[in-house]
Each structure stands twice: as C-alpha cells, then as structure tokens.
Amino acid sequence: MAVSSKSLYSEASTECSSCKRRSDGLCAECAPHVLDAISRYKTGDVHLRAGEDLFGIGEAGDLIFNIAEGWAFLYNILGNGDRQILHFALPGAVVGFHPTQGALTTFGAQAVTDLTACVIPMAGLKDIARKHPEVALRLAWLTSRDRSLAYDHLTSVGQQTAQERVAHLILELFIRARLQWPGHRTDEMHLPLTQEHIGDATGLTGVHVNRVLRNLREEGIIEFHYRRLKIIDPDALVDVAGIDPQLAYSWSQKSPFE
Amino acid sequence: MAVSSKSLYSEASTECSSCKRRSDGLCAECAPHVLDAISRYKTGDVHLRAGEDLFGIGEAGDLIFNIAEGWAFLYNILGNGDRQILHFALPGAVVGFHPTQGALTTFGAQAVTDLTACVIPMAGLKDIARKHPEVALRLAWLTSRDRSLAYDHLTSVGQQTAQERVAHLILELFIRARLQWPGHRTDEMHLPLTQEHIGDATGLTGVHVNRVLRNLREEGIIEFHYRRLKIIDPDALVDVAGIDPQLAYSWSQKSPFE
DNA sequence: CGTTAAGTTGATCCTGCTCAAGGTCGGTGG
C-alpha cells in the first residue's frame, strides 16, 4: 500500500482542451467556450459571497452553472437539521445538471468562498445536443466523473475509520486543487474549509474531526490550521487515506471525448 | 414527515419509451433498442450466474453493459477486504460507462441473481453520439440519475442511524423494483439480497442488520426473511427511512430527453 | 437427508458522539 510520493506529484495529462492551461477538466475561463455552443446560450454570470446558496433544496433546477472562480459544495439537509456534504465543486466544474425536469432539486449548492459562475438555462439543452453532439457526450463524461467521486466518498464514509476518512478527503481535495495550479509543486495550500465542513463531508462531528487532525499533526503527517493545509509526509498521508494510486489517477483524468 | 401511504403507491409516469410498458427507465427488452443506434453496435449477450462478476476492479473498462434480466450491484473492495456496495442495478440499467478511457475500472460489478446483459463496446461511442445526439444526452441523463442515487446513499450512510439506513435502502429498492411491475400493487416482493448485502450497502455489519430487521419486525413495519420482503406498515417505513416524497418521485422519473 | 450458506442471539468492547467549558483568530469600529 505504500506508494512513492512521486505518485502524489505526477503531473497528469489534464489541461484545458481550449487554452491548454491546466485545470480540473476545464479551465475557469474556457469552460463556457469548451462547452462550445453552450456559451451562446449563457444568460449571464452570478456572483455570490461565501455562505450564500447557488441554489437551494427544492428549487426548480432548470439552470446549469459553470463555476468560474471560487469553491462551492453540494449538500443535503435531513429532517433533524443534519447536513451531508456531497461534493466539493472547484473552478471549471459544472453544477446543477439534474436528472429530473419540471421537478425540484433534491440537493443544494452553496458557495464556500466568494464565487463567480456563469449560468446556462437547461431548456435549450436538447437543441444544443442535436447541433453539437460532443457537448452532450462531454456532459455525460463530466457527470460520470462526479458519480465516480460520489462512489468513492460513499466507500470512504461507509467503510473507513475517522482518521482514514479525513485523510482521504484532504488528499482528494489537495490533488484536485493542485491540478489547477500546474507546476505548482508546493506542499502548502489554502483549503477554504472549516472543520465542520470536513465533518459534514465525512459523516463525523466537527469535534471529532478536530481530534483526528490533532492525531495527524502529532504523527507528523499533515498540519491544518485555520484554512492553511500543509502536507508534511505525503507518503504517510496516501497510506493512511488508503488511496489506490489508480484512483488518484482517475481524479485527474482528461475526458476522452474531445 | 408522516406521508400518506398513497405516495408510496403513486404510479409515476415511467414507461419504456419504446414499447410503453412500465420500467426502471427502459424496459428490459427495449433497452438496447431505445439506446437506438447503439443496438447496432452491440456485440452480443453475456449470461452470468449469481455471484459472478460482470467486471472486476482494475479491468479495462472498455465495455458498456445493458442489463436485460436479473439484478447486479456495483462494489468497491478496500485493502482490508471490506466491501462497499455502491449501487444496485436493476433490469434496464446501463452499467460500465466509466470516466476514464485507457485506464482501469475503480469499481466492480457482480451479479446478485442469474443475469443477462447485452454488451456494447465503448470504442464506438463517439461516432454514435455524432450520428445520434439523443443517445449521448440520454446517457448523460442516466448517469446523472445514478449520481443522484449515490448522493442519496452517501447522505444516508453519513448521517442516518442503522435503523434509518436499512429502512431507507429497503424502501428505495422496493420502489425501484415495483416500477418494473406496473400496476402490481403488492406489499410483498422478492428482494434477492442477503443481510450481508444490506450491511455492505449501508456501512453496517451483517450482524447488526439482523438486529435492526428484528426491531423493524417487532415494530410491525416490515418483515424480511430469506429474500422475501413484506411491507406491513408503509407509512411507518417511509417515516423511519426519513424519505422525502420529492426524493421518491425522482427515483421514478422519466428522462426528459426522449 | 446431508450439506452449506445464511440467519440469529448473547456478551463484551471500542470508536466516535454529546455536552460543556474555555481558547484563538481575524475582522471591525472607535
């Protein structure tokens, strides 16, 4: 299970297919253009402050958002007020493509940081797909990558210990975020989350996340303090997280449909 | 939170778009035809016995399967041998559309019952999409519905108690399976799972699932014994599962792209 | 009717939760 730290820093072949800069699938600026014809249907931009909802649970769900700048997360709220964070969406992500039409959304999306996204109405999608088949296929691919990530989170939350879950989430976010800064081989990054965010994403309480982070610090693996993350021992982190290098590779995969 | 049992039996507008019979999105026989042009690229059928793998973890992932008959599940295996069941795939489901190409699968698929599926190589997908845009959009929609289900499972495993998780899973499977037998308003069904399957899907041990099922039986809610499920008190089940009727509706949604 | 996989139950343990009380950071207004 021990993996060379090289794997953590291997530069996967992910670049924006339009401008050739590195990105999480699509670079922030080109995303609307790569979704090509879609950009013509774009109706405008939204700007949100940290903590505001891009859309809430039970809304119409007739808009697709393309995040240009900032982080967001998808979430679910239960009857008792508990929150499950489903996914962290980074710049370039497409958010809001729902399986139901005319029905209401079953999850919400909230800005973690101040955020800019462009808005595309879902209504024209059928026409767009007819004229530009590659757009639909790309949408399928993006969605399928989200699905894989969700399966991955489910496995972590369902089967791993608290320490493994936290390590897993942090490593995932580190790898995904680092892809946006090509060549930036630093071990330090701004991770704009509270311990409660981490708890809600891993199915733990904020209090317990705090204890886990202390352990990880005492073991000399990572330091996470007030939204600054520092990775001390990458190999140990990969090891604790129980990450298959195969898996990490899939996080940084480029679409085969371009 | 109490919901009329009518909601459990509302006949959602889901029918096979080809033959107009009820189904889980696509009816078993028509699925390959509805994916229209894809059926021409179909290379054959596979027949599996219960317990055999449709594909394993770390395989090539260059095939798409369309389940015609039988149940399967997608799963992940961890380093210590623990298994997480990610999704139960019913007849009509499309399985094996992976986000990576040239890379290896990060999860496996196994037959729960004896199973028949038709096989479509992934290689021709780009051409198919070019010629038949609606196929790609339909694929995106199917994938997005899977993603929603995964989010739903994640929420359940991350935030609910053992009893809630088990109730949630059973209710989901009951609703999804019942859609395949239109008009079949029975409270009893064949649910081809062991208690260990339920445990692996909910992040519990088989032993604890057994205790939970005993509680649910003693509370007069459901009976599940050797793969026969009987729902005694639908309202109470919906209540315990913490299911939003909205959510149940989305499980039985028809694609808007047909 | 024997074999095997699956279900059942009890006793005990431990991981992570709850409740509660400080402590620390960063921003804001004087």
Added chain:
DNA sequence: CCACCGACCTTGAGCAGGATCAACTTAACG
C-alpha cells in the same frame, strides 16, 4: 492602535451505537 465580537478551534468527561467474537439455529437445495 486597540478593544471588542463572533466564528471557529480545542480539550475533557462520560456515554452509547454499532462492532467484534463466538456459538448455535434455520432454510434451501441437491
């Protein structure tokens, strides 16, 4: 520059939901 405030982090003590281990029973199937 400093005082203040609210959000967030930190730590402790006690509790409990679900895991583990182990023995035994029941159902299904040839």
